[in-house]
Amino acid sequence: MAPPTPSARASLCLSLATVLFSLGAAREETCPAALPQRGAWMSVASYGGAGDGRTLNTAAFARVVARIERRSARGGALLYVPPGVWLTGPFNLTSHMTLFLARGAVIRATQDTSNWPLIDPLPSYGRGRELPGGRYMSLIHGNGLQDVFITGENGTIDGQGSVWWDMWKKRSLPFTRPHLLELISSTDVIVSNVVFQDSPFWNIHPVYCSNVVISNVTVLAPRDSPNTDGIDPDSSSNVCIEDSYISTGDDLISIKSGWDEYGIAFGRPSSGITIRRITGSGPFAGFAVGSETSGGVENVLVEHLTFFGMGVGIHIKTNSGRGGFIRNITVSEVTLNGARYGLRVAGDVGGHPDTSYNPNVLPVVDRVTIKNVWGQNIRQAGLIRGIRNSVFSHICLSNVKLYGDASVGPWKCRAVSGGALDVQPLPCEELTSTSGMSSCTS
Known part of the structure; x- marks a missing residue:
């Protein structure tokens, strides 16, 4: 031709x-x-x-x-x-x-x-x-x-x-x-x-x-x-993902930055990432960070997501031995129709490449803001589970409304600090203190 x-x-x-x-x-x-x-x-x-x-x-x-x-x-x-x-x-x-x-x-x-x-x-x-x-x-x-x-x-x-x-x-x-x-x-x-x-x-x-x-x-x-x-x-840095439809067998979008000791040594974070106007379905997460985050993930803006039939709407995941950081993450304007969990922020997710990783190298999770989320047919509101010696800090929820056919399972939290405002079902005690809310608005 x-x-x-x-x-x-x-x-x-x-x-x-x-x-x-x-x-x-x-x-x-x-x-x-x-x-x-x-x-x-x-x-x-x-x-x-x-x-x-x-x-x-x-x-x-x-x-x-x-x-x-x-x-x-x-x-x-x-x-x-x-x-x-x-x-x-x-x-x-x-x-x-x-x-x-x-x-x-x-x-x-x-x-x-x-x-x-x-x-x-x-x-x-x-x-x-x-x-x-x-x-x-x-x-x-x-x-x-x-x-x-x-x-x-x-x-x-x-x-x-x-x-x-x-x-x-x-x-x-x-x-x-x-x-x-x-x-x-x-x-x-x-x-x-x-x-x-x-x-x-x-x-x-x-x-x-x-x-x-x-x-x-x-x-x-x-x-x-x-x-x-x-x-x-x-x-990767300066990444923009938008106006797309994704339906797969795993996470729809997942930001990563290397795996345990190898990612720590390489030391290149993912930063300056914008994600907007994404629609899709899948058995795992709609938007995820991790679990491979050893080089760090920072300065991420995610907005206008529409997901249905999900395992988890928003999933931020890391583990002991990962090191690195997850910070300055903002997710807003999210609509969920059907999910096992509306939100998970967890410090015990993902395996390791080999036995050479150091389990005492802990990740830092700081300044994660989730706002303007509406969900129906949600089974469990969310789980926010930090690491005992590395408390997830400034985890801030605002105008997050999650509903189910029956009562939605309650929030479960551990080793976390931050605040919550206008959240349904009622947030866990760790996120309802006055000091927590002031840290979210500062």
Whole structure:
């Protein structure tokens, strides 16, 4: 197939203009995103690819990415994926490129696990997240990149994850499962107007990245698919996630920053993160921090969430031995319809990579504000359980109303200080003191 004709290019320019409008002009509060104007356009079909759902296109994707990297066109280049089903193994992106999925385009992962290369573990994890040693490379991957744009006309990136889920359930995995998209140590990244479907493991994983925008994406996986987190920003800064629908088998969005002694040594926090206008459903958390937070998580604003059929609406989780900090977190304007817990802030969640962690290295959880939350069909209001020698402080609840068909289970608290105002059912005693409320408003 030849590169796009002039009329097709005009149509594609219109599509990019539509993306620009949706990112920048459609709402008063939206992610700041400067879209690149690419200097060259290349179709995977022109490099030996075939969108017939049978031909393996790994080499074709590698050829066109290598061509983009060698060409060094002014403004970079756009890799165009036409309508069709493009079966492929994992492939790398390069800097100054756009991966554009046309309407009806599907990038589909091969289920032949022998076609998935192994890569080194992340230094902030010290090993694969599931198993010691290396891990499988993500389907779409990049390391040390700049100016990368993944978008389209709501084309689909399909991980065909069932073979991986079956191995996990049978405990026959040799190494940690792959993500659908992982970008490492990269800057100026935009992901928008794409469907992510049936990832083997976490779906979208920016790690050690900065200036990341994820907007208008759809992330889907069956409710019983293991560990298919939707979006997990990890040791990353200046991240904005908005206007997306997520329905998976694990946390919908979870902020992370490394695992125990490895995350502490790497020492890169997740910071400056904004999350807004997210809708979805899943058996675990709608919005989560952790449990891997050893590099620290701070300065997070989350607002306008709508979740249904959740395990937990809002879940902030860490553990003894994690170290790190979780501080200056604000979550507001949340609607829940169905959840086991409305809110959990817990210091006893998550395992450890090995026996080398120090259980006496305790996390700090400070200044977490949850406000303007309304929920129905809630079974348990919430649990806020700190660590005896590291009390969770300035935990502040305001206008939190949680209802159930019968009486909602009461709040359960331990090793926590803070305040509560206008909370239903009545908050635990640890959050009702006058000094606690004054600390929340100071």
